[in-house]
Amino acid sequence: MLQAKAPRATIQDVAALSGLSICTVSRALRNLPNVSVAAQTKVSDAAAKLGYKASPAASRLAGGSTGSIAIIAPTASAWFFAEAVEAAEEVFAGGGYDTVLISLRNRPSVHRKLFGDLAKLSQRVDGVLLLNIALSEAELADLAGSGLAVASVGMHGVPWDNVGIDNAAAARAATEHLLGLGHWDVAMLSGSETGEPSLITASERLRGFEQALDAQHLTVDPDLVLDAGSSIDGGRRAMIELIENRRMPSAILAGCDETAFGALMALRDLGLSAPRNVSIIGIDDHQMSCFLGLSTISQPVADQGAFAANLLIDRLHRSGLPNPPSSHVLETKLIERRSTRRRR
Amino acid sequence: MLQAKAPRATIQDVAALSGLSICTVSRALRNLPNVSVAAQTKVSDAAAKLGYKASPAASRLAGGSTGSIAIIAPTASAWFFAEAVEAAEEVFAGGGYDTVLISLRNRPSVHRKLFGDLAKLSQRVDGVLLLNIALSEAELADLAGSGLAVASVGMHGVPWDNVGIDNAAAARAATEHLLGLGHWDVAMLSGSETGEPSLITASERLRGFEQALDAQHLTVDPDLVLDAGSSIDGGRRAMIELIENRRMPSAILAGCDETAFGALMALRDLGLSAPRNVSIIGIDDHQMSCFLGLSTISQPVADQGAFAANLLIDRLHRSGLPNPPSSHVLETKLIERRSTRRRR
DNA sequence: AGGTCGAGTGTAAACGCTTACAAAATTGGC
C-alpha cells in the first residue's frame, strides 16, 4: 500500500489545468466576487479532478485563514466539558475546521499564559470557543480586539455570541423546589468562586440560591454555604465538612450534579442517605443522575456546545459584516427524582 | 487595554537585533548543530527581548514542523477518552505543541474519511496519538508510511510506540474472580466487536473471558454473551435483553464499567440488585464505580494517555533516528467492592 | 465616435520561515 509520495497538487496545477491564472483560481476557490461563471466551473472541475486542497500553512501565511478553531475549557475531562467539546468538534469538523483543544486544567497559570499572549493564539486559529471561562475586564477587551472570532458557552453580557442557560434561575428553581417541599433550612455546596479564572457559573448559581431564600425572607446561614469545587471529591469533602463541623441541614442544593454525587457518597459512607436524612438536589442532569435517582435541573449540554459552535462558524463565514453579538439562553427543567422529598 | 496591533516580531527582527543572519538565527532557535555558543546566546537573548515566537504557518510552509499533534479518539466524551485526552493534552502543551482533537464519533464514515486522506492530516499536524482505534491492514500501512510520527494507546502489535493494558488478562482476572466466588454460570456484556473501526479492546476482553472459562473447562454459553456497546444505555439494554429473552446467570462480567452501570440500572428498575440477585464486575475503575460499590479491574487511564503522549514527543524530537517501536503494558488491579459475592 | 465605467482577469510582490550552497573564519598539522 505504500506508494510513492505523489507531490500534492498545488494551486499552480489547478491554474494550468483550467487554463486560468493562479489569481483567478484562488478567487474562484474562495467564492469571491468578480469571477465569471465560466471560470468558476472550469476551476472547480479542475480542482476536483486533481483532488486539490489548499495548504493551510500557505493560506495562513499569505493572510488567509488557518482553518482551525480553538476550544478553551477550564478542564477537558469533566462531564459537562467533555460533552460540549464533542458536540462542538462535530460542528467544526462539518464546517471544515480543525479543532484545537486547550484545557486550562483549572490552573490560573495556564489561564494567564494563554490570555497573556493572544497574538500567539490568533496566529494558530481563526476563532475561539470559550466554555465557561471567567475573564477579567482586560482579558475580555484584549480578546475582543484580537481579531479572533469569538463565541462562548455560559458567559453572559459578553461582546460576542453566547449561548447558555440562566444559572441563577436554575439554582432558584432548584431551591424553590426544596422550599416548596417544606425545607427552610437549606445548605449549598457551591462551586468555587474564588480567584479570577474560576468557573463563572458557580457564582451565578450561588446568587440564584440566595435569591430564592431572600424571596421567602429567609436568611442565608453562612455556615451552610461551602465551597465544594465542582468535582465528586470536592462534594464528598464538603459534605463531610458540613456534617462534622457545621450542622446537618434539612436539604442541600449542590452546585452541580457531580458535587451531589460526592455528597451522596459521603452520606452513604456515614451510614446516612438521601432523602431519608436530607434531601439533595443538583443542577445539570448528568448522565448518571437518572441512575442514582438524583433530583436535578436539567440543561442541554451538547446543544449548547453545538449551538455556540454554529454561531462561531457563521460569524467566521460572513466576517466583516458588523453582526451584533447575540445571546441565547436555553431552557432548563426541573427533574424530580428520588433524592428529594417533603419535609416530615 | 486595546493597543495598536504591534506587528509581530519576525525572524528578521531577531536577526537584526542580534547582528546575525536570518539563517543563523533559524538554526540557533532550533538547536541545530554548527552554531557557536556566542551566536546561540546572542540569538536567544534577542528572541527573548522581542518576545519572538516563530510563525507556525511559515515554519510549516518552508518544510518545518506544524507544532501540533492530533489526538484521534473513537469518541471524545466517553469517560476513558476524556481522561486520556486531557492527560495527553497536558503533555503536548508542556512540549509546546497544540492539540488537535479529532473524534470519530463512533462513525465508520468519519473514520474512513480521515484515514482515506492522510496527506491532508500530515499537512496539519506533525504527529498522531491514536486512542483505541481499530485499523485495517491497509490503513495501518498507510499511516506508518505517511511520515507522521505515531503513538497509540491500547493497540498492541503495531509498528509504533504503544502503551496499554493487557485487556485479555484484565478480563481473565475479572472472570477468575467470579469463578473463584463459585459462579460457574457467567454472562458477558461485551463491547461491540463488529465492523472494522470498533473499539479494539472489546474483542480482547471477550477473549480473556473465554480463556478464563476454558481454563476451568467451562463452555461459553452463546446465550450469555451479548453485545452491549460500551455505554451506560447499551449496558442497560443488554441487561434487559438478558433477563427477558435469555436467562439470568449467576454472575456477569461487563465489558467496561459504564456497561456495568447500565446493567445495575436495569436491575434496579426491575426491582433486583447486585450482588443479591447476580454478581457483577466491570473493567476500568470508572470514577463513579467506587461510589456505586462496583467491583472492577482498575487501569491507569490518565497515565496511559500521558505516557503515550510523552513517547510521541520524544520521537518527534529525535526524529530521524531509527528508534524501534516500543510497547508498554501498564498494570491492572482487581478492586473488590460490594457488587460481587460468593455464590450461595 | 470618443470616453467612461465596471466586470473579469493577470502580474508580481508579499507572507515568514527552512535549507542548499557558497563564503568566511577558525583550527591543526607540518
Place this chain on the structure above:
DNA sequence: GCCAATTTTGTAAGCGTTTACACTCGACCT
C-alpha cells in the same frame, strides 16, 4: 607561517497561498 580540513556564518531560492494593482474588453453614455 602555509595549506587543507573543519567549523561557523551568510546569500538566496524556494514553500503555496493571498492581494494590491494594472490591464483588457465590452457596454453604455453623451
